[in-house]
Amino acid sequence: MLSAKLIFGTDSPAIRESRVATVQCLSGTGSLRVGGEFLARHYHEHTIYIPQPTWGNHPKVFTLAGLTVRSYRYYDPATRGLDFQGLLEDLSSAPSGAIVLLHACAHNPTGVDPTLDQWEQIRQLMRSKSLLPFFDSAYQGFASGSLDKDAQSVRKFVADGGELLMAQSYAKNMGLYGERVGALSIVCGSVDVAVRVESQLKLVIRPMYSNPPIHGASIVATILKDSDMFNEWTVELKGMADRIISMRQQLFDALKTRGTPGDWSHIIKQIGMFTFTGLNTDQVAFMRQEYHIYMTSDGRISMAGLSTRTIPHLSDAIHAAVTKLKAAYFCSDGIMGAVRSLLLADRSECLLSLDSTVIKWPS
Known part of the structure; x- marks a missing residue:
């Protein structure tokens, strides 16, 4: 529950109402895999939409977990920023109830995040279509330097009372790559559902890796519980x-x-x-x-x-x-690729004789 409080906030209504089921997993990758397999077993929709591009492991993890992977537009190479209109159009076209993977902050690999206003529009659209948010949080506090600021996108979704999944990793923000420390939290609609979900998560974990390692988790717990260490x-x-x-x-x-x-x-x-x-x-x-x-x-x-x-x-x-x-x-367009090697060999000028035509390009 310490991990849930870190990402959702200590005053989160979902935590106060005991609507969160949290299990320790093998860092972020393990959290995503357990969540994916849980959804493949128990959720009515087996399609997950991931941003294009996204972390290279995402499609592999969810495919092996039993989900069908689709993509939604995210990055615009022309502006090197967010393709927000494309994102909204693709999520609007997704079937009702589909799962949507969202990077909580510091999108990997682009470094492009929605603004808070854009996050609000995304939230409204997803809730209106009953799309299920699955957040991946690998960089909380490591992006802006503020744990709370980096969790704002997630807390918007929690505050509306809806359901969501949250995969957390301590590999970056605590430097615990080799310890494989993470957590999967599922925000549910009621206490009863949270109890049932936790039970089913344990049934997913038991044949997968049985029990998570304790050493790294003890480090995280010690830091999160001790106010001086936390500060x-x-x-x-x-x-x-x-x-x-x-x-x-x-x-x-x-x-x-x-x-x-x-x-x-x-x-x-x-x-x-x-x-x-x-x-x-x-x-x-x-x-x-x-x-x-x-x-x-x-x-x-x-x-x-x-x-x-x-x-x-x-x-x-x-x-x-x-x-x-x-x-x-510029030189090679419509002429021949050899011009490029000529240019690299001599940056001062590019000369090529082609059908009695001489082309010169100064550096």
Whole structure:
């Protein structure tokens, strides 16, 4: 129940009314899997909608749990922000009663979160269609530095008295990756239903991993119960979140100083550990080959992995990738891919003779 209070709030009406069933699980992944299997066994709708894109493990976890996975629009590559209209349209088209996966805060992998007003519109739409919210909270307190602020989206849904599922992980905000500490909470409509749900969750867990490990859970419980330790943890948590925010600002400033083409404000608008840089696969490959910088092919980077020392090198690499490959694409459109290799070999100019036509592109 300590985990439920952390995410729902100590004054949560659902907790006061004993309408929450909470079980310890194997970090966030285990919480999602137990929740998915519980829904596959006992819920009338077996389709779950997940954001596009989302954490790579989500579709695998829910498919193996016995649910049918569908997606809803979330990220807009053009604005590097939220495709809010697409999100609303897709959820409006979902069948009544469908399950919807929501990232509580610091969306992984995009770093793009709805505003509080947008969350309210999402809540109203989902409740009007009886869509079941399934929240994944992997970064509470790690995004903004405030445990309460990072839980606002969830608490909006709890306050209306409706049902929902909540998967929590302590891997990031307490650094307990190796201990696999998490919790699954299900907010129910009544005390009687919560008792029955808890019983069924135990029946899901028993043949899956029988009992969760105790050491990491004891660490979490000790911190959450001791006011001095809890306060110390929140201070350290904010320090880590502030550091990530500082890395975002430093990277943005470095690109701006270099005059890197494009609008890079999304770096400071996004939140949490990850940022979708907007770099394409060729630019990522170029940075890997020329600067030995490694990131996922979709351009996602972990802001927590940056430092004041490494940001200049990363900024140089991004600037080179954007300026060189932007010119290369201009030259190669409708002509031939060989122009790109010519450009990379000589950034000063791009010359190609084709049917007696000479094309020149200055750097």
